[in-house]
Amino acid sequence: MPYWLRILRDCVFPASCEVCDAPLGVGHPASLCAQCLKTMRPPCPPLCGVCGVPLPRAAGIRCAGCTLHPPAFTTAHAAALYLPAPAGASALAVAVQALKYRRRRIVAQTLGALLAERYPYGRDALLVPVPLHPHRLRERGFNQALLLARALGRRRGLPVASRALVRRRATRAQPGLAAPERRRNLRDAFAVASPATVQSRHIVLVDDVLTTGATADACARVLVAAGAKRIDVYTVGRAP
Ligand SMILES: [Zn+2]
Ligand SMILES: [Zn+2]
Numbered sequence: 001m002p003y004w005l006r007i008l009r010d011c012v013f014p015a016s017c018e019v020c021d022a023p024l025g026v027g028h029p030a031s032l033c034a035q036c037l038k039t040m041r042p043p044c045p046p047l048c049g050v051c052g053v054p055l056p057r058a059a060g061i062r063c064a065g066c067t068l069h070p071p072a073f074t075t076a077h078a079a080a081l082y083l084p085a086p087a088g089a090s091a092l093a094v095a096v097q098a099l100k101y102r103r104r105r106i107v108a109q110t111l112g113a114l115l116a117e118r119y120p121y122g123r124d125a126l127l128v129p130v131p132l133h134p135h136r137l138r139e140r141g142f143n144q145a146l147l148l149a150r151a152l153g154r155r156r157g158l159p160v161a162s163r164a165l166v167r168r169r170a171t172r173a174q175p176g177l178a179a180p181e182r183r184r185n186l187r188d189a190f191a192v193a194s195p196a197t198v199q200s201r202h203i204v205l206v207d208d209v210l211t212t213g214a215t216a217d218a219c220a221r222v223l224v225a226a227g228a229k230r231i232d233v234y235t236v237g238r239a240p
Contacts (some may be wrong), residue, residue, distance in 0.1 A: 015031070018032055031104070032110050037091075040141075071216070082096065084238025095111060108144060111236045124201075125203070125204040128223070183214050189218055190218055204232050205234070206234055
């Protein structure tokens with residue numbers, strides 16, 4: 001949005017932070033205030049070298065989950081740690097929930113900018129958003145992973161393959177399920193719609209939050225089977 005239009009919009013509809021409701025200055029380019037953004041820090045090392053989960057000090061380079069069931073993706077990175085309630089919801093969790101459940105699409109621009117700022121992969125990557133099932137897409141009206149991938153792609157000059165991966169089966173909601181149940185729940189849920197798009201490419205799979213990594217693993221498996229060279233996962237949030 002041009003600067004003058006932002007000023008006009010902010011004079012008519014004064015904007016406030018989507019997390020803490022603090023008023024945002026006239027012409028403020030983001031949907032979150034500087035204080036809330038400052039709390040969105042990258043997860044602290046030591047982290048699992050594969051899935052990026054924070055590890056206790058004494059642990060090895062891989063977490064137990066990645067040792068027992070190595071995922072099909074090579075690495076997973078997140079812009080910040082995601083602490084949902086009741087663990088003391090972080091500003092990031094409130095922002096992600098505003099995007100997904102209050103349909104505040106504008107938040108995707110700010111979180112996408114955060115992703116771009118901390119983007120750790122090369123210039124040859126193809127961004128692939130984790131797809132939503134068509135039913136969920138109709139309900140929500142948009143796929144938050146696609147909005148984030150587009151915002152990241154615009155800022156880093158990376159292409160987005162929005163239809164490369166499809167969800168062909170609805171899955172039960174993931175929260176509350178243990179890792180083996182999540183894997184069962186996700187088996188055959190994804191498919192590659194256009195193998196030529198992903199063949200021999202370095203794929204960066206984009207999503208809002210990585211929890212156990214089961215969804216990302218299921219996506220990575222079908223992408224590898226379709227000929228992708230390497231899959232890295234990049235999310236806004238990482239559940240501890
Ligand atoms: Zn705020
Ligand atoms: Zn791991």
